[in-house]
Amino acid sequence: MQTVSKQVPLKNTTVTGGFWADKQKLNREVTINSVYNRFKDTGRFDAFRLDWKDGDPNQPHIFWDSDIAKWMESAAYITEKTPSPELEKIIDEVVDLIEAKRWDDGYFNICYTLFQPEDRFTARYDHELYCAGHLMEAAVAYYNATGKDKFLKIMCDYADMIEKAFVTEKWAEFESPGHEEIELALVKLWKTTGEKRYLDLSKHFVDIRGQECDEYTQAHMPVREQKDAVGHSVRAVYLYCAMADLAAAFGDETLFDAADALFDSMAKKRMYITGGIGQTCVGEAFLGDYDLPETSSYCETCAAIGLILFAQRMYAIKPDRKYADIAELALYNGFLCGLSLDGKSFFYDNSIEVDLIGIKNPHDNRHRPFYPITQRLEVFSCSCCPPNVTRLIASIGEYACSANENTLWLHQFICGEFEDGDKKISVETAYPECGKIKITCKGNFTLALRLPSWCRSYTLNKTAEINTDGYIYIEVTDGEVIEYNLDMPIRFVQANRMVRQCAGRLAVQRGPIVYCAEGVDNPLPLRALFVDPTAPAKVTKDESLGVTAIELDGYIQPESDELYFDFNDSFTEQKIKLIPYYAYANRGETDMLIWLTKK
C-alpha cells in the first residue's frame, strides 16, 4: 500500500486569522487558564507530588495523569506558536515532579504508585497505559514546541519499561490496553525519536487485540476483521487512529481497509448529523446502525475529537473528501459544541435535542432515562474533554493540509500559512461564514482543493476537473493567487429512511455548519414548528452571540382547544430562528432542536 501524502505538521502551519484565529486567541487567553485553574482547584496538578494521604481532600483518580497530560500537550501547542514562559514553567514543574517521582524502572502513574504499587499492569481496565499514552503525546508536543527533551526522555524510558513488561519480559497480566491511546502515542514517539521499537510496540498492542471477547474495548476480534464500530466510542476512535498510523507506517493495506470500513460504519450508519458519535450513555458506546436517539444522545466531546483525529489520519494517507468532510462536520458541530462561547465551560456529553419537559418529568430510579446535561460545566469528575478541546484548538493548523513531493492538499479551509518543503500556501478566508477562499501560492506545485460534498456549485479562477476523490487538482505557479468560491446556500437535509427518529423531519445546514432552533428564540414546543424546504430562508447574524444565524419562513399549527381532531392543512406563518448548533446553550437552559418537522 502506497501512502499518498503526509500531514503538514504543526510547526509548518500558522493560523493567521479568521474563525480559528479567534478560537485560538480565546483558547490561549481564557480556556487554557480556566482548565488550569479548575485542575489546580481539584488537586489534579498537586497529585503529581505523590504526597496525597488518607484524609486529604481531592483523592487522586485513575484518569488524572491523562487530564494533566492533555493540558500540557495543549500548553505545548500554544507555546509553540505564541511562546509563553508561564505555560512552560507549569509544564517544567510537572515534568520535574514526574522525573522525581517516577520509578527506577521508568514507570509513572499517580494512583498505582500511591495506592497499589504491587499491582502494576494487572488490571486491564485501569487506564495505566492510557495515561502513559497521553503523557507521551504531551512529551512529544513539548519537545517539538521547545526542543527541551527531558520530558521526552522520561517518556522513552517509560515506553521501554512498558515494552519489557508487555513484550520482552511479559510480566504484565494482560495483553492489550483496556483503553486505547498508547498505540497512537507510540507512533508519535517513533516519529519524534526515530526509534522503531516504539512503532513495533504500537503494532504489538494493535495486533494482539481480539482475544478478550470484549466488544466494549474493541477486543472482540482481531482488528483487521472488525467491520462495525462498536463499544466505547472514544476507545474505538483512538484505536482506529493507531490502525491508520500503522497502516501508513507499514504499508499495511489490510489494516487500512479495516480502518476504512470502520470509518464507513461510523460515517454512514452510526453518526449524528453533528458528527457526534457514541449514541448511548451505557458504556459511552455505539448503538447499532441507524439508531440515533436524540434526547438521550451521548456524543461525548472526546469521541468527536477522536473521530477528527482519525479522519485526519485517513485523509492524509489517502486523500478522499469522505474523510475530510466528516472531519469538518465533526469539527464545526459535534466538537465545537463542547465549548462555551466564552471559552470557559464544556459539554462532556452533547444533546442532539433538548426537551425540557421530558427532562423534568418525574422518573423513579429505575426508569430515569439518560439525558445529557443542558448547560456546560467548567470541570467534571472525569474531566477528559476540557483539555482535549484545548489541545485540538491549539493544534488546529495541522488539520488543514497534507502533502507529498509534488502536491499540497488543502483539506480544511483554515485561514493561515501552510508549507511543505518548497510548496507553500497562504489561505485567506472568512470560512465557514462564507465560502470565498483566496489562496496565494509560493512555489510551483499541484494544489489539491477539497470540494466539500455539501457544495453543489463553486467557482474557481482556473479550469479544472473534480477528481473522483472529491478534490480539484490544479497546477499552480509561484505567486499565483487562486480564488475558490464555494456556494454556501441554506440547505435542508434529510436522513436515511432507516433512521426512524428523523422520519418526516429536516435539518438545516449551511456550509459545514448544522443549525438548531433554541427555545429562547422560538415558540415551544420546537417540534411543532414546521419548515418548508421551498420557502424563503435568509442568513442573518445574531449579534449577542456573535454568530451567523438563519431565519426561515416557517409555519406553526394554529392553536386549538381540541386535543385530537380531523386533519386539516391549516398552518400559521411563523418565523423560525436558527443558530449554529455549536452556539446552543449559551443563553441559559432552554429547549433545542436540530431536526425540524417538515411541512
Add this chain to the structure above:
Amino acid sequence: MQTVSKQVPLKNTTVTGGFWADKQKLNREVTINSVYNRFKDTGRFDAFRLDWKDGDPNQPHIFWDSDIAKWMESAAYITEKTPSPELEKIIDEVVDLIEAKRWDDGYFNICYTLFQPEDRFTARYDHELYCAGHLMEAAVAYYNATGKDKFLKIMCDYADMIEKAFVTEKWAEFESPGHEEIELALVKLWKTTGEKRYLDLSKHFVDIRGQECDEYTQAHMPVREQKDAVGHSVRAVYLYCAMADLAAAFGDETLFDAADALFDSMAKKRMYITGGIGQTCVGEAFLGDYDLPETSSYCETCAAIGLILFAQRMYAIKPDRKYADIAELALYNGFLCGLSLDGKSFFYDNSIEVDLIGIKNPHDNRHRPFYPITQRLEVFSCSCCPPNVTRLIASIGEYACSANENTLWLHQFICGEFEDGDKKISVETAYPECGKIKITCKGNFTLALRLPSWCRSYTLNKTAEINTDGYIYIEVTDGEVIEYNLDMPIRFVQANRMVRQCAGRLAVQRGPIVYCAEGVDNPLPLRALFVDPTAPAKVTKDESLGVTAIELDGYIQPESDELYFDFNDSFTEQKIKLIPYYAYANRGETDMLIWLTKK
C-alpha cells in the same frame, strides 16, 4: 343542580348480538375461567381461608381481596344474564369464608388479619378501604344478580364498622383512603340498601380529602378546587366517579363542575388518542398537559376502565356527547387493547408505540427507561386489570342508555334491548364495524341519539335537529323503527400543536376505532412509512385476526447508501396495512405505531 337522567341499570339491559355479544360470549366462556384459574394457581382464592403461614407458597398480598372481589363482581354480572350455578358456587364459597373469617366488628382483610391485626386503619397507603370497596361492589352486584343478601349484609356490617372507625369513634389513624374506590362503592351500597348513612360516609371520604398535601392520591387540595387530573391515574378516576355520584345524589353543582373540569383536564390535555390515561409509569400517574410520550406510555388498562366508569356517570347526569365520545374512545381502544383476542391474556400497561430496537437497546440500571410489556400475560403479581376487564365486559349493557321520565338516551351503540319504565328500545347494529343502527321503539317517548363528534354526516329516517349537547332528540311512537346511519369514513387525525410528540404525524381512525401499523404487516421502521391524507384508503378485513383492517396507499423514502443528504421529495409507493389498535400484539412481538408520519 338538576340531574338530567339516570343510567339504565344492568337488569334492564340485554346485549343481544353484534360486537359486544361476541365479547361477552368470550368473556363468559374463556376469560372468566382463565382469570379464575390464574387466581386459583396463585393462591388468591385460597387466601380467603386465612390459613396462610410462613413457608407456604403464595404469600397473600395486600391487593388480593380486591382481585377476587372484582372477579366475583364479574361473575355476578355474568350469572345475572346467563345463570351459572358454577360461578355462584365459587362466589358462595368465598362469601362463606368471608363470613367465617371476618372480625366480630365486621372487618375483613386478608393481610391485616394474617399479619398485623393490631394495625388496622393505621396505614393510609395499604389499600384496606380499596379492598373493602371492591368487596362492596361485588356484594351489590351479587345481590342484584341473585337476590341473595348474605354477602350484601356482610358488607353493610363492614361499612358500618368503617363508619365507626373513621367518623363516629374516629380511631382510624388517617382520614381519607390512600386509594380511592370505597367512595363509589358506598354510593352503590346506598342505592341498593337505601341506607343514607352509606352515602354520607362516601361524602365524608370525598369531602375530607385535601389535607394530606399528597398529589399522588388526589389529596393535595379539596376536591372541589381540583382542576387538573394529577397523581395515580386509577385512584384519580375512581375518585372522580364518586364525585359524579355525589354531585348527582346531593344536587351538588360545585362538585359536578369540579368533576367536569377534571374530565376536561384528561380528555382535552392528558389523554392518548386511545383514551389511555396516566402517561408515566412513575406512580402510574398523570404527566402534565399535552405531554404524551409514546414508547414509554403507561396507560394502565384499569385507568381506561376508570375513565369509562367516570364518563358514563357524567353522561347520565348531564347527557353531553363529550363524555360519551370519550367513553366510547376508551372502550374500543385503550380498554379493549388490554385483552387478547383469544380472551386469555392482558396488558396492564399499554404501549402507544412499540419500537423494538429502542426496547432492546442496552441500558444500565440507572438509565433503563420504562417500556410497557410487548405481549399480554395471563396474570400479574399486581393483577388488578384482568378482573376489571371481565367486569366491564360483563356489565357493558349498562353503558348504553340513560333515561328520565320522558326521554331515553342512547349513548353507546350496543346491539341489545334497553328499557326504562314504559320506554324500551331494541338496537340492531354491526357497530363499530359499520355505522348503520336500527332502533325499534316500544312506547311513546323522546329518544336521544348521540351523534359522535367523529361523525361528519349521517342519515336519519326522521327530521330532527342536533342539540347543542351533541344528541339528536326525536319523538318516537310505539313500534316505530328508527334508522340511524352514521357515515364511517377513514379519517386522518392530528393532535393539538402542543403535543410535541405528534408533530407532523397523523393517526387513522374509522368510527371510534383507532388503527395502528404492526411490524408483521409493514416494512420497518414503521416511522419511515408516510401517509397522505388525500390518497386512497380502503376498508378491508384481516381474516386471521377477524377484524376490520385498513389499507392505505402510502409511501416510503427510497433506500439510500447515505446517512444524510440534501432533501428531495422522492418517495416510493408503499401499501400500508393497519389493524385496530385493540387487536395489536396478537401475532407475536412486533413493532407497532399509531401516529404515522405525514407525507
